[in-house]
Amino acid sequence: MAINNNQYLFQNKSGLWIFQIFVPKYMRHAFGHKRAWRKSTGTKDIVKARQFRNHLLIEFNKLKEKLKPDTEEKRISGAIASLYQEVSTNNEIEDRRGKPDEDKTTSPTLCEIRDEYSENYKNRRSYSTLSKSARAVEVFLATIQETDIKIDLIGRRVVTQFIRTQQERVAGQTLQNWLTCLGSLYEFALRSYDAIPEGNPFHNHNLEARRTIESYEPFELTQIKALLDGADEVIRDLILMGLYSGCRLDELASLRKDEIVVIEGIRCFYISKSKTKAGIRYVPIHSLLVGIVDKYLSQNHGDYLLPPSNRIIRKDGKKGPWYSQKFTRLRGHILPTATVRQCFHSLRGMFITCLDRAGVSESRIGSITGHTEQKAKTEAFRTYSQGASMKELATYVNLVTYKKISVTKNNK
Numbered sequence: 221m222a223i224n225n226n227q228y229l230f231q232n233k234s235g236l237w238i239f240q241i242f243v244p245k246y247m248r249h250a251f252g253h254k255r256a257w258r259k260s261t262g263t264k265d266i267v268k269a270r271q272f273r274n275h276l277l278i279e280f281n282k283l284k285e286k287l288k289p290d291t292e293e294k295r296i297s298g299a300i301a302s303l304y305q306e307v308s309t310n311n312e313i314e315d316r317r318g319k320p321d322e323d324k325t326t327s328p329t330l331c332e333i334r335d336e337y338s339e340n341y342k343n344r345r346s347y348s349t350l351s352k353s354a355r356a357v358e359v360f361l362a363t364i365q366e367t368d369i370k371i372d373l374i375g376r377r378v379v380t381q382f383i384r385t386q387q388e389r390v391a392g393q394t395l396q397n398w399l400t401c402l403g404s405l406y407e408f409a410l411r412s413y414d415a416i417p418e419g420n421p422f423h424n425h426n427l428e429a430r431r432t433i434e435s436y437e438p439f440e441l442t443q444i445k446a447l448l449d450g451a452d453e454v455i456r457d458l459i460l461m462g463l464y465s466g467c468r469l470d471e472l473a474s475l476r477k478d479e480i481v482v483i484e485g486i487r488c489f490y491i492s493k494s495k496t497k498a499g500i501r502y503v504p505i506h507s508l509l510v511g512i513v514d515k516y517l518s519q520n521h522g523d524y525l526l527p528p529s530n531r532i533i534r535k536d537g538k539k540g541p542w543y544s545q546k547f548t549r550l551r552g553h554i555l556p557t558a559t560v561r562q563c564f565h566s567l568r569g570m571f572i573t574c575l576d577r578a579g580v581s582e583s584r585i586g587s588i589t590g591h592t593e594q595k596a597k598t599e600a601f602r603t604y605s606q607g608a609s610m611k612e613l614a615t616y617v618n619l620v621t622y623k624k625i626s627v628t629k630n631n632k
Contacts, residue, residue, distance in 0.1 A: 226266065227487055228273055237261045237269035239276055242517050244478045247287050255520065277482055284478055296537075300350070304339045327372035327415045330357055330405070337408050351536045356401035359386070371409050376421045383425060396427050437561040438570045441624050448625070450554040454526060455546055457512045460627055462564060464506035464620055466571035466589045467491060469547075469564045470540030471499070473532075475525040477517055480505075484610040487513075491590065499590035504614035508627045574620040584608055584616055 229237050240258045243251050251257050261272040328336075334357045338350050361367065363382045379399075386395050403422035410416045439447070444463070448456050461472050471491045479490040481502070487510070488502040505513060513525070522530030529539045547564050555562075568589065575585050585591070587608055 225270065225485075227482070228277070229261070229266075229269055231264075232260075235264045237263060237266065237272075239269075239273050241277075241280060242477065244284065245523060247284065250283075250287065274485070281481065288478070300338070300342070304335060304342065307335065326413075327370045328409060328413060329368045329370050330361065330374070331368045333371060333405050333409045333412075336412065337405055340408070348536050348538065352397065353401045353405060355536075356398040357405070359398060360402060371406065371413075371416055374406070374421055379421045379425070383427075392427050399423075399425060399427075436563065436566045436569050437559060438566050438573065439558075439562055441622055443555055443558065443562075444622070445624055446554050447550060451550055454528060455543070455550060457516075458526065458543060459547075459564075459567065460512060461509060462567035463571060463622065463625070464509050464627075465489060465503050465617070466568050466575075466620075467503060468494070468499070468540075468568060469544055470538055473526060473529055473539035473543050475529075476523050477525050478523070480513060480517060480525065486610040486614045488610065494590055498586070501587065501590050502610065503588060504610060504617045506617050506620060511627070570622075571620055574622075575616060578616070578619040580616045580619070584613065588613055588617060 228239055228241055230240060232238055238258055238260055240256055243255055243257050248254060259276065261269040263269055263272070334354060337353060341350065360382055361369065363385050364378060369378075379402075383395065383399075386398070399422045403420050406416075406420045406422055410418070410420075444459070448459060451459060458469075458472060461467065462469065465472070467489065471494055472489075474493040475489060475491075479492060481488055481490050483502050487505045489505060491499060491501050491503060494500050516525050516527070519527065521527035524530045524539070528542065532539050532542050534541070544564060551558050551562070572585055572589060575588070
C-alpha cells in the first residue's frame with residue numbers, strides 16, 4: 221500500500237479531523253506530561269486538514285530542536301574535551317617553567333600525539349572516532365609490549381611485528397581499521413613536528429581486508445523466511461527494517477524516536493549516525509514498515525526507537541554490535557549451513573539489488589543508501605543539482621518487494 225497521506229490525522233465521532241503527534245520524553249513537561257498531543261483541525265475537509273497538519277508539523281519540529289537536551293554523547297565529549305584541555309594547559313605551564321627553549325624538533329611519543337590529536341580534533345571528530353584512535357594506540361603498544369614509544373622509533377619492522385601478531389587474533393578489517401587510525405596519527409605528527417621521518421610506516425601493507433566487504437552473500441528467500449519465523453519480535457522487526465530500508469545495522473540500532481520525521485510530506489528515517497558523511501541522510505519509510513515503526517513509537521521504553529537500544533551502553537557509543545551478536549546466534553541456530561558472508565549487511569545488498577533490478581539509477585540508489593561512490597560524479601552536478609525529491613525516493617523505496625515474505629506477523 222502507499223504511504224498514508226493522512227498521517228498524524230484521524231476523525232472523531234462528529235467527523236472532524238484531529239491532529240495527533242507523539243511527544244518525545246524531553247518535551248513532555250511542556251505538554252502537561254502527555255505522551256501524545258492532539259489538536260482539532262476544525263474541519264471535515266481532508267484537504268484543509270492536511271494543510272493544517274503540515275503547518276503544525278513545521279512548528280512542532282522547530283520546537284523539538286529548540287527543546288532538545290544535551291545527549292549522553294555530547295556530555296561525554298564535553299568531559300573528555302575538558303580533561304584534555306586541563307592536561308594541555310598544565311603541560312604548557314610546566315614547559316614554560318622548565319623547558320623555555322624546547323621546540324618541536326624533539327620527536328614526541330605516540331601517546332603524546334594521540335592526546336594532541338584528540339585535543340586538536342575534539343570539535344571536528346565524533347567521540348566514536350577519537351575512541352577508535354585511542355583504542356588503536358592501546359592495542360599497538362600492548363602488542364609490542366611497550367607503555368609508550370617515540371614516533372621516530374616506529375618503523376616498518378615494528379609495524380610488521382604488530383600486524384603478524386594481530387592477524388592471528390582479529391579479523392582483517394579490524395586490523396586494517398587500527399592501521400588506518402595509527403596512520404592518521406603519524407600523518408598528524410608529520411604535520412606538527414620537524415623530527416619525524418618521512419614515509420608512514422602504517423601505510424601500504426596490502427592486507428586486502430576490503431575483499432570481505434565485496435563478498436557479502438545474499439540470503440535465499442527461504443532462508444529469510446526461516447530467520448523471521450525463528451527470531452524474537454525485535455530481531456524480526458530489525459531484519460524487516462534492513463530488508464525494506466537498506467540501512468546499515470548500526471544506523472537502525474541508533475535511530476531515535478524523534479528521528480522519525482516528515483520531509484516534503486513523506487515519512488522518513490533520519491539517519492544522523494553513519495560510518496560516512498554521505499551516510500547522513502533521509503530514508504523514506506517503506507509502506508510495509510509503517511506498522512512496525514508506529515508500534516515502537518507508541519511504547520514508552522526510552523528515546524531510542526528499538527527498546528533494547530535504550531539499555532545498551534558501550535564506550536564507543538555504538539548500538540549495533542549487540543544486535544549483530546543476536547543475529548549471528550540466530551543464523552547459527554536456524555541456518556547452520558549458512559556462510560559467515562551471509563550476515564545482516566547482506567540485507568542491505570538485497571535491498572540494493574531490488575532497486576537495481578527495478579531500473580532505479582545508481583545516483584538515486586546512492587541517495588537512499590548513502591553510498592558515496594553511487595552519488596553524483598561531477599562537480600557541476602554536485603554544485604547545481606538539488607537531487608531527487610523525497611516523493612520520488614519514496615516511490616523507489618516502495619518498489620522493493622520480496623516474494624513469500626510476510627511483514628504482518630507480530631506487528632498487529
